[in-house]
Amino acid sequence: MxxxxxxxxxxxxxxxxxxxxxxxxxxxxxxxxxxxxxxxxxxxxxxxxxxxxxxxxxxxxxxxxxxxxxxxxxxxxxxxxxxxxxxxxxxxxxxxxxxxxxxxxxxxxxxxxxxxxxxxxxxxxxxxxxxxxxxxxxxxxxxxAGQIAIGNKTKNFTEGKNWLVLVEKEELRSQNILTRRIITFRQVGEYYRRDEEIHYVQLxxxxxxxxxxxxxxxxxxxxxxxxxxxxxxxxxxxxxxxxxxx
Ligand SMILES: C[S@@+](CC[C@H](N)C(=O)[O-])C[C@H]1O[C@@H](n2cnc3c(N)ncnc32)[C@H](O)[C@@H]1O
Structure with missing residues (x-):
């Protein structure tokens, strides 16, 4: 997987x-x-x-x-x-x-x-x-590069019918890399399941x-x-x- x-x-x-x-x-x-x-x-x-x-x-x-x-x-x-x-x-x-x-x-x-x-x-x-x-x-x-100001971290959330996603973004300009820390909550039965991924994106x-x-x-x-x-x-x-x- x-x-x-x-x-x-x-x-x-x-x-x-x-x-x-x-x-x-x-x-x-x-x-x-x-x-x-x-x-x-x-x-x-x-x-x-x-x-x-x-x-x-x-x-x-x-x-x-x-x-x-x-x-x-x-x-x-x-x-x-x-x-x-x-x-x-x-x-x-x-x-x-x-x-x-x-x-x-x-x-x-x-x-x-x-x-x-x-x-x-x-x-x-x-x-x-x-x-x-x-x-x-x-x-x-x-x-x-340039979506996020140097030294800044942005935090956003988006919600759907049975899910919620939180994204924290930062640009590491010295390496020309954008990081996206993504936390998801998805409804499974009665509860919301939490998961997390970090994506590294080359700029x-x-x-x-x-x-x-x-x-x-x-x-x-x-x-x-x-x-x-x-x-x-x-x-x-x-x-x-x-x-x-x-
Ligand atoms: C933002 S999503 C876009 C998916 C789709 N093209 C769309 O527009 O809905 C980026 C996709 O790239 C895939 N991906 C990233 N690196 C890859 C790689 N080295 N080989 C194959 N797929 C890759 C991810 O798994 C993901 O599905």
Whole structure:
């Protein structure tokens, strides 16, 4: 069992934090169409509970979703039986030949896999480039520094019908890492079950990521929105296209 997005946080993320995936979906579908990708395989890295995979399947794409969290994959399999899902780290899995690769809602920034570092991220970009058919696109977003003032800790809570989540955030600027301490309470029978996770998220500079992608051969556009959905402050998205040969 992975230590992150365990059963209760996976449930709460799916129930209460679905806006990022669902509101991004129309804009990302439009990017696929603009690139004349109207069918074929889309590999979704950090697919979570399959919210985006579901939108893809409804639009006639085939989907392979990968996520490190068994609990997330269990929800995804139940939601989208037509798609294929796999539990594993995106830094370790083989990426099959495909028309598009997506990674929505900061997945590549999470330091869940000890192998997630800049060198292996660039290596992942290379593997994605090799897997994409010419004209294929890689669409993803990351977190940049600056969401939280230096030296500050923010504390927030969100509640749903039968759950409550408390999040304490801090940016460790010397290491360019954002920490999120997440405490969940979920109703199980008469009582509320408490759980806790700490997520470490690498803060990248969008300009650096764009340069890394261009060196590999991608044509890159950086954006702060997927269609009409504007990403949270401090997030940047990339539309990286593999060009057709001359
Ligand atoms: C914020 S959630 C987003 C989930 C989904 N993309 C969505 O938009 O609803 C981030 C996801 O990335 C996954 N993740 C983080 N690091 C990963 C890794 N190295 N390999 C696979 N999945 C990873 C987490 O388990 C989690 O499901």
């Amino acid at each position: 992975s230590e992150w997005y365990k059963e209760d946080l996976a449930f709460i993320h799916d129930d209460g934090f679905r806006d990022y995936a669902l509101k991004s979906a129309p804009g990302i579908l439009e990017i696929l169409r603009q690139n004349k990708i109207n069918s074929g395989l889309v590999v979704d890295l950090g697919c979570g509970s399959g919210l985006w995979a579901n939108e893809l399947v409804k639009s006639n794409y085939q989907v392979l979703g990968v996520d490190i969290s068994e609990a997330m994959i269990a929800i995804a399999q139940n939601r989208v039986p037509q798609a294929k899902f796999y539990v594993g780290s995106v830094f370790k899995i083989a990426i099959p030949p495909c028309h598009a690769v997506t990674s929505i809602s900061e997945c590549l920034s999470y330091l869940f896999d000890a192998d997630n570092n800049r060198q292996n991220l660039i290596q992942l970009f290379r593997r994605i480039y090799q897997a994409l058919t010419p004209g294929g696109v890689f669409i993803f977003d990351i977190v940049e 990248y500079r969008a300009t650096q990521i764009a340069t890394d992608l261009r060196k590999i051969g991608f044509r890159v556009q950086t954006t702060r929105n997927y269609g009409s959905y504007y990403l949270p402050k401090g997030n940047a998205a990339f539309i990286a296209r593999k060009p057709f040969p001359d």
